[in-house]
Amino acid sequence: MILAGDIGGTKTNLALYDWPTERVEPVRLETFLSADYKSLEEILEEFLTPPTPPMLLDEIDAAASSEGESNEAPAPPEPVTLTAACFGIAGPVIENRSKTTNLPWVVDGAAIAKRFDIPRVQLLNDLEATAYGILLLRPDELEVLNPGSPPPQRQALALIAAGTGLGEAILFWDGKSYRPMPSEGGHADFAPNNDYEIELLRYLRSQFLHVSYERILSGPGLNAIYEYVRDTKKNEPTWLAEKIKAGDPAAEIAEAGLKGQADIAKQSLDLFASIYGAEAGNLALKALSLDGVYVAGGMAPKLIKKLQDGTFMKAFVNKGRYKRLLTNVPVKVVMNQKTALLGAASVAAALSHAPAL
Structure with missing residues (x-):
């Protein structure tokens, strides 16, 4: 699984893809208001650890009947294993690090890779990500x-x-x-x-x-x-x-x-x-x-x-x-309003298929 992001001054789009070799639709896509968060890491934390969905009453009754009235909470979802990530950032990217132009954030690819255990993380300028995306657009x-x-x-x-x-x-x-x-x-x-x-x-x-x-x-x-x-x-x-x-x-x-x-x-x-x-x-x-x-x-x-x-x-x-x-x-x-996200995903997919360093 790969992670792609389009980080803008107004909103941040994040998506997970199971991308083999050609363009595919995202497995999951969410949009966040950038100004509501102190950092990209805070958004990623929320996106990558979704809350356990609540059980309906009839599901709880069925579970209790089959497990001898057990009151155990449902197991949390399995964590996502990522092979690569790429983020388009609204700002200049220098040595895989960017101070965003219209947000008080500093985004560091190496720090994100370490914190979320992602083997390869690449930052791109947002228009660079969009440029990769236009090469994949349909007429x-x-x-x-x-x-x-x-x-x-x-x-x-x-x-x-x-x-x-x-x-x-x-x-x-x-x-x-x-x-x-x-x-x-x-x-x-x-x-x-x-x-x-x-x-x-x-x-x-x-x-x-x-x-x-x-x-x-x-x-x-x-x-x-x-x-x-x-x-x-x-x-x-x-x-x-x-x-x-x-x-x-x-x-x-x-x-x-x-x-x-x-x-x-x-x-x-x-x-x-x-x-x-x-x-x-x-x-x-x-x-x-x-x-x-x-x-x-x-x-x-x-x-x-x-x-x-x-x-x-x-x-x-x-x-x-x-x-x-x-x-x-x-x-x-x-x-297509998700062209930058599409471009970031294509770069992340290439990173995930590249030979190990």
């Missing part, structure tokens, strides 16, 4: 924004994902297979493309010492865009202000924008999608990812209608002399 788990026209010979792929933060990764072709390479490109400087975006940068600089793409292309970033539009256009309806205050700001803004319920929300989504497309195009140029760009993360499936209306792709190809080149780059949206 029905993708939405095509641009079919493109990739060259006959294999080239690089790129991956960008907005969620709690913004992640980026590159997959290079080594002659036999794609090799994911992690990146922290989401923390690079935001580069505005027009006067309206320049004013957005000025607005955010009044709040942050460093304005990265993640400050804009994320759940909190959509809320920051909304506040910028609100404070410049003064067009916030009272009902929406109350919903945002009471609920999840990004979710409320997205819902109102997608349903066309408020101009301020539609304008915020327009700006978000345009900047998202521009940065995806930047990544495509930097990686020369002629085989395609994948748009993943928690926000893309929820905003798929907005990503499909042309705003994203218009900004993606708007690179002057390189417009023709980027028009030929396939762009696909990852609809």
